[in-house]
Amino acid sequence: MADASPERDSPAKPRLLSDPKFRALVFQIIASITVAAFIFFIVRNTLTNMESRGISTGFGFLDRASGFGILQSLIEYNETSTYGRTFLVGLLNTILVSVLGVFFATIIGFIMGVLRLSSNWLISKLAATYIEIFRNIPLLLQIFFWYYAIGFNLPGPRQAMSVGDSLFLSNRGLYIPAPVFESGFMATGLAIIASIVAVIILARWARKRFEATGQLFHTVYASLAILIGVPAVVFFATGAPMHLDYPSLQGFNFQGGVAIIPELFALVLALSIYTAAFIAETVRSGIQAVSHGQTEAASALGLRPGWILRLVVIPQAMRVIIPPLTSQYLNLTKNSSLAAAIGYPDLVAVFAGTTLNQTGQAVEIIAITMSVYLVLSLIISIFMNWYNAKMALRER
Amino acid sequence: MNFKRISVLTAAATAGLMIAGTVQAGATFDAVKKKGYVQCGVSTGLPGFSATDDKGNWKGIDVDACRAVAAAMFGDASKVKYTPLNAKERFTALQSGEIDMLPRNTTWTFTRDTSLGLNFAGVNYYDGQGFMVSKKLGVKSAKELSGASVCIQAGTTTELNLADYFRANKMEYKAITYDSSDETVKAFEAGRCDMLTSDQSQLYALRIKLTDPNSAMVLPEVISKEPLGPVVRQGDDEWFNLVRWSLFAQINAEEAGITMKNVDEMLKSADPNIRRILGVEGVKGEFLGVDDKWAYNIVKQVGNYGEMFERNVGEGSALKISRGQNALWNKGGIQYAPPIR
Ligand SMILES: N[C@@H](CCC(=O)N[C@@H](CS)C(=O)NCC(=O)O)C(=O)O
Numbered sequence: 001m002a003d004a005s006p007e008r009d010s011p012a013k014p015r016l017l018s019d020p021k022f023r024a025l026v027f028q029i030i031a032s033i034t035v036a037a038f039i040f041f042i043v044r045n046t047l048t049n050m051e052s053r054g055i056s057t058g059f060g061f062l063d064r065a066s067g068f069g070i071l072q073s074l075i076e077y078n079e080t081s082t083y084g085r086t087f088l089v090g091l092l093n094t095i096l097v098s099v100l101g102v103f104f105a106t107i108i109g110f111i112m113g114v115l116r117l118s119s120n121w122l123i124s125k126l127a128a129t130y131i132e133i134f135r136n137i138p139l140l141l142q143i144f145f146w147y148y149a150i151g152f153n154l155p156g157p158r159q160a161m162s163v164g165d166s167l168f169l170s171n172r173g174l175y176i177p178a179p180v181f182e183s184g185f186m187a188t189g190l191a192i193i194a195s196i197v198a199v200i201i202l203a204r205w206a207r208k209r210f211e212a213t214g215q216l217f218h219t220v221y222a223s224l225a226i227l228i229g230v231p232a233v234v235f236f237a238t239g240a241p242m243h244l245d246y247p248s249l250q251g252f253n254f255q256g257g258v259a260i261i262p263e264l265f266a267l268v269l270a271l272s273i274y275t276a277a278f279i280a281e282t283v284r285s286g287i288q289a290v291s292h293g294q295t296e297a298a299s300a301l302g303l304r305p306g307w308i309l310r311l312v313v314i315p316q317a318m319r320v321i322i323p324p325l326t327s328q329y330l331n332l333t334k335n336s337s338l339a340a341a342i343g344y345p346d347l348v349a350v351f352a353g354t355t356l357n358q359t360g361q362a363v364e365i366i367a368i369t370m371s372v373y374l375v376l377s378l379i380i381s382i383f384m385n386w387y388n389a390k391m392a393l394r395e396r
Numbered sequence: 397m398n399f400k401r402i403s404v405l406t407a408a409a410t411a412g413l414m415i416a417g418t419v420q421a422g423a424t425f426d427a428v429k430k431k432g433y434v435q436c437g438v439s440t441g442l443p444g445f446s447a448t449d450d451k452g453n454w455k456g457i458d459v460d461a462c463r464a465v466a467a468a469m470f471g472d473a474s475k476v477k478y479t480p481l482n483a484k485e486r487f488t489a490l491q492s493g494e495i496d497m498l499p500r501n502t503t504w505t506f507t508r509d510t511s512l513g514l515n516f517a518g519v520n521y522y523d524g525q526g527f528m529v530s531k532k533l534g535v536k537s538a539k540e541l542s543g544a545s546v547c548i549q550a551g552t553t554t555e556l557n558l559a560d561y562f563r564a565n566k567m568e569y570k571a572i573t574y575d576s577s578d579e580t581v582k583a584f585e586a587g588r589c590d591m592l593t594s595d596q597s598q599l600y601a602l603r604i605k606l607t608d609p610n611s612a613m614v615l616p617e618v619i620s621k622e623p624l625g626p627v628v629r630q631g632d633d634e635w636f637n638l639v640r641w642s643l644f645a646q647i648n649a650e651e652a653g654i655t656m657k658n659v660d661e662m663l664k665s666a667d668p669n670i671r672r673i674l675g676v677e678g679v680k681g682e683f684l685g686v687d688d689k690w691a692y693n694i695v696k697q698v699g700n701y702g703e704m705f706e707r708n709v710g711e712g713s714a715l716k717i718s719r720g721q722n723a724l725w726n727k728g729g730i731q732y733a734p735p736i737r
Contacts, residue, residue, distance in 0.1 A: 069571045252544045354551060
């Protein structure tokens, strides 16, 4: 037994069953099989029972024509489109609201969170009032409030307010001119992509240089110049291959242009303002979590207050802010399903609402809808976790 | 919120379906008899069909459909409990067993009858879809409405008919779809849409809910067939029969001239048809699993079809709808019930 390793030394070879690793594995397999069998049993039983009660099952309905219209669609859609298409339209409308909501909620939330900590008494109290009011009123009421307050108090389309006969605001929404791209627009599109890439490279270079030499390079102006200048030059050089489609009053409503319907506006507004109140609190606590010594040390080094916030406080605060921020984004996305209340055609309204009712396939449709929210939430989580890992304190 | 409610109902329905064994004949009938009342799915408030009065009592022809069934089964029309449902929730509520019957101005269509596991027990109101516009618009016909914005309620046949009509007439429209009828009306009043569309009877009902009913008018076009009737779950023929014949009894009673007032005298009538309807001779209530006096109880407590109609939607109501198609078959309408014999 000269070459015996310590393990082999153990008095008797342990019986397989008393090996904790093996036991754990066995139990996990048994548990998984039980759960799988349970799910299988439930699904099969449900399907058989639905069939025996004469309720249609399956996903065949997704190929059938829907036969109803939808108020707002980001893709081509009409009454002859399928229920599958209806689903897509609803999904895109949900994503649109969520993305816009997250964008505005973040901006308002950060501003309010910072103002809340302002040393100016009035500003700080105003921010606090905002937070307390909007955090504590049920979201649904806020949605109704904005919808009725804004959407319903505007003049009718015939009395619409207009700016230079190209922007029209009425209770049918805000109509703005729509860009119509002509065949030669390709070059400008490529120029836009190229300039974005250039700006990213520039930013990296500036950062490297700053870290190496300590010299600041103002990327903001240079970036703006590239982003606007390059595409503009290409655009005009190729003969400005784009024109605007102006909205105009025809009969009852405006035709042409792009419409921002009051439902979308009210929903985004309500979701942003409501969620921003929570984000503001998150931001405040994040900033307060950065020890005061950091700020003092930074100002002792002679940094200006704005810089202290940007270079010292925010980067450290972000680590505290991001996890709760993630759940605010998730909340906003899920709350967007309140859209149905004011007639915004989101996923819940057109798919879990109208489609469910026309086809009666509640189980399938609710299952699909719930999975969609799950997937959306997971995507947001994954992205935010990635961002969190990027922002996390790196030991050097 | 609505999505939550539908999800919960769906979960309940699924849970029920997961564990339920084979479908039992008479399951609903027995359950209703045992608990002692009918759970009745109605609208959230549609005057004339199902709405609460100022004392909080449910009134309307749909409400009376449930009261008639309760009268037949328990000899007491008041043995009913109500569940207000919007259009989207109604079928799931019935499928899941939350309610026993659904008389909620619900249109009998092929898809609903064949794919939802439900059955329509009859037609208590023949309707058709119409349009209501603001008088200010100066429109005389629906054909002038191309490009209009339309307020509608989600989960209705209305959504589909609207699309069909505009497509068939090569007109454009924008549908703004709300969950509840209150919001639909509010949006119409606020001018969010140029018109509101629904079953014509409901337009009259919704019109009296407007702050100024005279500011709106109902256009002459009727664009669809909307036979409205009570719905039950498939698979319990006893229950289906009871709901169906409760309605038929009311129609037969009107035809035979039996009214709430004269029903007691009619018990002494020599007319064999009347004697059969009232259970004095011939047919037996036991075929339906109820008392021989089932139809007597219905007429005594709820009235015959005509009385019920006039009281709720006709001359005796704020709606003042004329009988039209809902007159008896021998009076120029299409209300017709198989004989009780
Ligand atoms: N008969 C049609 C329409 C039924 C319907 O829901 N109509 C609306 C009219 S706006 C209604 O009754 N709403 C009352 C409510 O939701 O409580 C159907 O069965 O789909």
